[in-house]
Amino acid sequence: MKDFEINPSILSADFGHLADEIQKVEKDTTFLHIDVMDGHYVPNITFGVPVVKAIRSETNLIFDVHLMITDPMAFVEAFAEAGADMITFHVETVDDPEKVISKIRSLGKRAGMAIHPDTPIEKILPYVEKCDLILIMSVRPGFGGQHFMEEALERIAAVRKVVDEKDLKTIISVDGGICNETIDRVVKAGANLLVAGSAVFSNDDHSKAIKELISCVS
Numbered sequence: 001m002k003d004f005e006i007n008p009s010i011l012s013a014d015f016g017h018l019a020d021e022i023q024k025v026e027k028d029t030t031f032l033h034i035d036v037m038d039g040h041y042v043p044n045i046t047f048g049v050p051v052v053k054a055i056r057s058e059t060n061l062i063f064d065v066h067l068m069i070t071d072p073m074a075f076v077e078a079f080a081e082a083g084a085d086m087i088t089f090h091v092e093t094v095d096d097p098e099k100v101i102s103k104i105r106s107l108g109k110r111a112g113m114a115i116h117p118d119t120p121i122e123k124i125l126p127y128v129e130k131c132d133l134i135l136i137m138s139v140r141p142g143f144g145g146q147h148f149m150e151e152a153l154e155r156i157a158a159v160r161k162v163v164d165e166k167d168l169k170t171i172i173s174v175d176g177g178i179c180n181e182t183i184d185r186v187v188k189a190g191a192n193l194l195v196a197g198s199a200v201f202s203n204d205d206h207s208k209a210i211k212e213l214i215s216c217v218s
């Protein structure tokens with residue numbers, strides 16, 4: 001992985017032309033962030049397994065599937081089969097995170113754990129070395145286009161500390177409110193995979209938007 005990468009979130013893409021939207025970001029990224037919402041863990045519904053399967057044949061980007069659903073264990077297999085490369089579930093939704101991590105890994109996929117802004121960061125720290133990715137939410141999950149919560153910065157730094165102290169390869173991802181004004185602080189706090197929805201897809205020229213985000217990191 002490079003020092004840091006932009007991970008476009010298709011939540012803000014034009015769902016009527018998903019394949020075209022993905023094509024427009026393909027040259028500027030290696031990842032694609034896919035938000036799955038069940039209307040239960042979060043107050044919104046997006047898409048599920050059939051959509052992941054449908055776009056799988058359209059691109060070779062690494063599919064980073066962010067499950068915002070109450071029962072991730074029940075669906076990891078289906079998302080793995082549909083073509084997810086990384087599957088991230090919320091620490092708040094499971095009793096035994098290690099069981100879910102093992103399940104995802106047994107399917108040959110990379111395992112990620114996400115944390116809601118209201119959950120103390122200590123809850124996730126013991127799992128940093130057990131996961132391939134930690135996803136720190138910097139907005140309340142459920143919707144794109146929200147403002148970045150500054151409190152996320154010290155939470156990112158806390159995870160970065162564990163990664164550095166233990167010399168781990170765990171990816172530190174941040175999701176919500178990443179834009180030209182916030183990205184530099186987020187990278188400096190220690191994140192290396194920046195999910196960006198509206199900042200990329202609200203700009204007609206998605207490729208230019210990604211380049212702009214990258215150029216805002218000093």
Ligand code: DX5
Pocket residue numbers: 009010011012033035066139140141142143144145146175176177178195196197198199
């Ligand atoms: C929100 C989703 C995010 C969303 C971020 O719950 O998890 O991935 O797409 O959108 P922006 O970048 O617009 O804040």
Ligand code: ZN
Pocket residue numbers: 009033034035066175195
């Ligand atoms: Zn997300």
